[in-house]
Amino acid sequence: xxxxxxxxxxxxxxxxxYYQQGDVTLGYRRLMDAALDTNxxxxxxxxxxxxxxxxxxxxxxxxxxxxxxxxxxxxxxxGLKTQKQSGxxxxxxxxxxxxxxxxxxxxxxxDVSLKRGELxxxxxxxxxxxxxxxxxxxxxxRNDEGTIAYYLPKNNSQYDLRSQxxxxxxxxxxxxxxxxxxxxxxxxxxxxxxxxxxSLVLMLIARMGLWKYRNLDWNQLSSGYKMxxxxxxxxxxxxxxxxxxxxxxxxxxxxxxxxLEDLKTLSNSLSSPMAVILSSQQLYEVEKxxxxxxxxxxxQPLWQNNTAEHDExxxxxxxxxxxxxxxxxxxxxxxxxxxxxxxxxxxxxxGGSYIVHFDTPTSMPQLLTALGNAGINVIYxxxxxxxxxxxxxxx
Amino acid sequence: MIKKLHKDLxxxxxxxxxxxxxxxxxxxxxxxxxxxxxGYSMYSGEESMRWHNxxxxxxxxxxxxxxxxxxxxxxxxxxxxVFRNNAFxxxxxxxxxxxxxxxxxxxxxxxxxxxxYYSYTFGFVFHAxxxxxxxxxxxxxxxxxxxxxxxxxxxxxxxxxxxxxxxPFPLTKRYxxxxxxxxxxxxxxxxxxxxxxxxxxxxxxEVDVLTGGVEYSYLNNCNFYSMYIHNESDRYSSNSEQENxxxxxRLVTTLNNPEELKANMAAFIKLCDKHxxxxxxxxxDWFKWVYNPPYFPVNYLIFHKYYYPGQYPTPNLSxxxxxxxxxxxxPKSYFVEVSKLQNILQSTQRAYDxxxxxxxxxxxxxxxxxxxxxxxxxxxxxxxxxMIALIGSALICLxxxxxxxxxxxxxxxxxxxxxxxxxxxxxxxxxxxxIRKTVSGVSLIWFVWSLPYAFVxxxxxxxNNFDKDYxxxxxxxxxxxxxxxxxxxxxxxxxxxxxxPEN
Numbered sequence: 001x002x003x004x005x006x007x008x009x010x011x012x013x014x015x016x017x018y019y020q021q022g023d024v025t026l027g028y029r030r031l032m033d034a035a036l037d038t039n040x041x042x043x044x045x046x047x048x049x050x051x052x053x054x055x056x057x058x059x060x061x062x063x064x065x066x067x068x069x070x071x072x073x074x075x076x077x078x079g080l081k082t083q084k085q086s087g088x089x090x091x092x093x094x095x096x097x098x099x100x101x102x103x104x105x106x107x108x109x110x111d112v113s114l115k116r117g118e119l120x121x122x123x124x125x126x127x128x129x130x131x132x133x134x135x136x137x138x139x140x141x142r143n144d145e146g147t148i149a150y151y152l153p154k155n156n157s158q159y160d161l162r163s164q165x166x167x168x169x170x171x172x173x174x175x176x177x178x179x180x181x182x183x184x185x186x187x188x189x190x191x192x193x194x195x196x197x198x199s200l201v202l203m204l205i206a207r208m209g210l211w212k213y214r215n216l217d218w219n220q221l222s223s224g225y226k227m228x229x230x231x232x233x234x235x236x237x238x239x240x241x242x243x244x245x246x247x248x249x250x251x252x253x254x255x256x257x258x259x260l261e262d263l264k265t266l267s268n269s270l271s272s273p274m275a276v277i278l279s280s281q282q283l284y285e286v287e288k289x290x291x292x293x294x295x296x297x298x299x300q301p302l303w304q305n306n307t308a309e310h311d312e313x314x315x316x317x318x319x320x321x322x323x324x325x326x327x328x329x330x331x332x333x334x335x336x337x338x339x340x341x342x343x344x345x346x347x348x349x350x351g352g353s354y355i356v357h358f359d360t361p362t363s364m365p366q367l368l369t370a371l372g373n374a375g376i377n378v379i380y381x382x383x384x385x386x387x388x389x390x391x392x393x394x395x
Numbered sequence: 396m397i398k399k400l401h402k403d404l405x406x407x408x409x410x411x412x413x414x415x416x417x418x419x420x421x422x423x424x425x426x427x428x429x430x431x432x433x434g435y436s437m438y439s440g441e442e443s444m445r446w447h448n449x450x451x452x453x454x455x456x457x458x459x460x461x462x463x464x465x466x467x468x469x470x471x472x473x474x475x476x477v478f479r480n481n482a483f484x485x486x487x488x489x490x491x492x493x494x495x496x497x498x499x500x501x502x503x504x505x506x507x508x509x510x511x512y513y514s515y516t517f518g519f520v521f522h523a524x525x526x527x528x529x530x531x532x533x534x535x536x537x538x539x540x541x542x543x544x545x546x547x548x549x550x551x552x553x554x555x556x557x558x559x560x561x562x563p564f565p566l567t568k569r570y571x572x573x574x575x576x577x578x579x580x581x582x583x584x585x586x587x588x589x590x591x592x593x594x595x596x597x598x599x600x601e602v603d604v605l606t607g608g609v610e611y612s613y614l615n616n617c618n619f620y621s622m623y624i625h626n627e628s629d630r631y632s633s634n635s636e637q638e639n640x641x642x643x644x645r646l647v648t649t650l651n652n653p654e655e656l657k658a659n660m661a662a663f664i665k666l667c668d669k670h671x672x673x674x675x676x677x678x679x680d681w682f683k684w685v686y687n688p689p690y691f692p693v694n695y696l697i698f699h700k701y702y703y704p705g706q707y708p709t710p711n712l713s714x715x716x717x718x719x720x721x722x723x724x725x726p727k728s729y730f731v732e733v734s735k736l737q738n739i740l741q742s743t744q745r746a747y748d749x750x751x752x753x754x755x756x757x758x759x760x761x762x763x764x765x766x767x768x769x770x771x772x773x774x775x776x777x778x779x780x781x782m783i784a785l786i787g788s789a790l791i792c793l794x795x796x797x798x799x800x801x802x803x804x805x806x807x808x809x810x811x812x813x814x815x816x817x818x819x820x821x822x823x824x825x826x827x828x829x830i831r832k833t834v835s836g837v838s839l840i841w842f843v844w845s846l847p848y849a850f851v852x853x854x855x856x857x858x859n860n861f862d863k864d865y866x867x868x869x870x871x872x873x874x875x876x877x878x879x880x881x882x883x884x885x886x887x888x889x890x891x892x893x894x895x896p897e898n
Contacts, residue, residue: 142896158894176479188409189487
C-alpha cells in the first residue's frame with residue numbers, strides 16, 4: 001500500500017496536470033480535496049479567498065493557473081495531516097434478516113463487509129429491500145436475525161455509535177434559517193470552534209460548489225443543491241460510515257455525476273476517509289464510482305461483486321462471455337450478418353436497445369471491429385458483462 | 396454588536412446559540428422591565444391605594460390579560476426558533492450534561508416567563524414607598540385603630556353576644572328546650588339563658604344587671620378584628636382572638652379615659668382631612684354619643700359612605716329602635732368614608748411590608764417545572780411519541796380515576812397512594828422491558844411527567860399534618876432530588892431511547 005504522504009504528493013501532481021490540460025474545474029475540485037487533507041485553517045482561508053476571487057473576477061484559465069500554482073505550493077508545504085487510516089475494517093454484517101410484521105416483505109439473509117474508504121453501491125428495483133438494509137445498517141431499524149459489528153473508535157453507547165453513522169434519507173428534512181449558520185452549528189457541535197469553524201465551513205461550501213448559494217434559504221434551492229448542502233453538513237460531521245438512500249433521485253444527470261464524484265473523492269479523503277453505502281437505481285453511475293456493488297432482488301442479495309479487485313462472488317450462475325448493450329438504427333438482420341463472424345450466442349431487443357451475448361473468447365475490440373467493418377452506425381454501446389444492468393435487461 | 400454576538404455564540408457556544416439564550420433573556424428582561432414600569436405607573440397617589448392592594452392588583456387589572464398574551468407570544472416565538480435545530484435528534488455528539496443543560500435553560504426561561512407578576516408588583520410598591528412615609532402611615536393607622544370601634548355601621552357588632560369582659564363574659568346564649576324557632580328578637584327573655592365558658596349559667600335578668608339592660612353597647616364590641624389595620628407580623632403570628640383581646644384592653648382603657656377618647660376622635664377627623672376622606676361628623680356630637688358611662692349604649696350608627704338626601708339606611712342599619720332613637724337625637728345623617736381610609740392606610744402599609752414570600756414562589760417553581768418537562772420531553776423524543784403520550788395520559792387518568800374509586804371503597808388513603816406509586820413505577824418498568832420504541836418512549840415520558848407527583852404522594856404517605864415550613868422544605872428538597880434524578884438517570888434514558896432502533 002502506498003504511503004499516504006506520497007499519495008498526497010501524487011494527487012497534487014495530478015491537480016497540476018488537470019490544470020495544464022485545461023480541465024480547470026476538475027483541477028480546482030481536486031485542489032480543494034487536497035486542501036481539506038491538510039486540516040490547516042490558513043490553507044482553508046487561502047482556498048476560500050481564491051474561490052471568492054474566481055467567483056467575482058471570472059479569470060482566464062491562465063490567470064487561474066498562476067494563482068492556483070501558488071496555492072498548490074502552500075498546500076504541499078502544509079502537508080497531509082492524517083486522522084484516520086483507510087483500509088481498516090469498519091463494518092461486518094452477517095446473516096442480517098428482517099421480516100416486517102405483516103409478513104409481506106422479508107429481507108436477507110444479507111452479508112455486508114466494508115472497509116474505511118470503500119464505497120458500496122446498493123442497487124435493485126423499488127421495494128426490494130434497499131432502504132430496509134440501509135436503515136438496519138444505520139441502526140434505525142432492528143434486524144430480526146444476524147449480527148452487525150462496527151469497528152469504530154467511540155463505541156461506549158448506542159448513541160455514541162449512531163453519532164458516528166450518518167444516514168441521509170431520500171427525503172432530506174428541511175433546514176431552517178441561513179444555510180451557513182446550519183453548517184456552522186453542526187461543526188460547533190463537533191467542537192470545531194472559533195476561526196477554524198468559519199474557515200472549514202466556507203472551505204466545504206466552496207468544495208461542494210455552493211459558494212453562490214451560501215446565503216440563500218432552503219426553499220430557494222433546487223433538489224440537487226439541497227442534497228449537496230446535506231452532503232456538506234454530513235462531511236462536516238466526518239462520520240465513519242455514511243449511508244445514503246437514493247441520493248440521486250430527482251436529480252438531473254449532471255447533478256448525479258457531480259454528487260457521485262464528490263462522494264467518491266471525499267470518501268477517499270487521505271486525512272479522514274469514510275465508508276459509504278449508497279442505494280440507487282442509477283446502475284451505470286453507481287457502478288462507476290463503487291468499490292463494491294450489492295444487487296438486491298426480492299430482499300435477497302442476488303449478486304455481489306468487488307469492482308475494484310474484479311473479484312466476483314456471485315450467487316447466480318456467473319456469465320462467462322461478453323454481454324453488450326447497444327443502440328443502433330440497423331435492423332436485426334443487418335446486425336446478425338455483421339456479427340456472424342463472432343461467437344454470437346443470442347440477440348435480444350427490448351424495444352430501445354439490443355442486448356447481445358457472445359461466447360468466450362469474444363472481446364470488445366473484436367466486436368467494435370466487426371461493427372465498423374459492416375458500416376453499422378452505433379448510437380450507444382456498453383459492456384454490461386460485469387454490470388448489474390444485465391439482470392434488469394434479462395427480464 | 397448583535398451580529399458579533401451571534402457569530403461568537405454560533406462558533407463557540409452552539410448550545411446557547413441554538414437555545415437563542417441572549418435573545419430570550421434580553422426579551423424577558425425587557426418584558427419584566429415593562430411590567431415594572433407599568434406597575435410603577437399604576438401608583439398615582441392615594442387614589443390608587445384606595446382601589447388596589449399591592450399584592451393582588453396585578454391580577455385585578457386588565458394588564459394581567461395583556462401580560463399573559465405577551466408572555467405566550469414570546470414563548471411560542473422562542474419555541475419555534477429553538478426547534479429549528481436539534482443537535483440531539485440529529486445524533487451530534489451531545490452528552491448527558493449538555494442535554495441536562497438544555498432542560499435547565501427551559502426551566503429558567505419558563506420561570507422568568509411566568510413571574511412578571513413580581514416585576515409589576517415591585518414597580519408599584521417601589522413607587523408607593525417613594526411617595527409615602529412609613530412612620531407617618533403607622534401613626535395614622537394608630538389613630539384609625541383607636542376609634543374604629545366607635546365607627547361600626549353594623550349594629551350586630553355591638554350586640555351582647557360580642558362582649559368578652561369582665562368576668563363572666565363572654566357568654567353564650569342558649570334557648571330553653573321548649574322554645575320553637577322564631578327570630579331571636581322576638582323570643583321572650585324567659586325563654587333563654589346564658590352560659591359562661593366555664594359552664595356557669597346566668598338568667599337574662601342576671602345578665603341585665605351586669606349590662607344595665609343595654610343590649611347594644613360600645614363595650615360589647617370585641618369582634619372588630621376585620622376593621623382593624625394589622626401590621627404584617629400580626630397577620631401571620633396572631634389569631635383573631637389574641638388580636639381582639641389586645642384591642643379590647645385598649646378599648647376599655649380608652650373608654651375609661653374620656654380626654655384621650657376625645658383627642659383620638661379629633662385626630663381621626665384631622666386624618667380624614669389629610670387623606671381627603673368625605674365625612675359629616677363633629678367631634679363633640681360623636682363624643683357625646685359614645686361616652687355614656689357606665690354602660691356606653693349605642694344610640695347612633697354612622698354611615699360608612701356618602702349619605703345622599705332621600706337615601707334610606709341600608710337594611711342592616713334599620714333596627715327600628717336604634718335608628719329611631721338616633722334620628723330623634725340627630726336629625727342630620729352622619730357619615731364617614733371609612734372603607735376608603737382603611738384601604739389607603741392598609742395598602743400603604745402593605746406596600747412597606749411587602750417582601751418576597753417563598754410559599755407563592757414555590758407555585759411558580761412548580762408551574763415552571765411542569766412546563767419545562769413538557770418542552771424537554773417534546774424536544775428529546777419523536778413528535779408522534781409525545782402526542783401519543785399526551786393523548787394517552789388522558790386515558791390513563793380516566794382508568795386510574797376509576798380504579799381509585801374502586802380502591803376508595805375497599806381501602807383507606809394509604810392504599811390509594813401506594814397504588815399511585817405502583818402506577819408510576821410501572822411506567823419505568825415498561826420503558827425498560829418494551830422492545831417497541833414507541834411504547835418504550837411513551838412510558839418514559841409518562842414516568843418523567845408523573846415523577847413530581849410521586850413526591851406529593853410520598854408527602855401524603857409520610858406526613859398527615861404538615862405545616863407551611865415543612866412543606867416548603869420538603870418541596871425544595873424534592874425539586875433538588877428531581878433535578879438530580881433527571882441529570883443522572885432520566886436524561887441518560889432519553890439518550891438511550893433516542894438511539895434505539897425501531898422495530
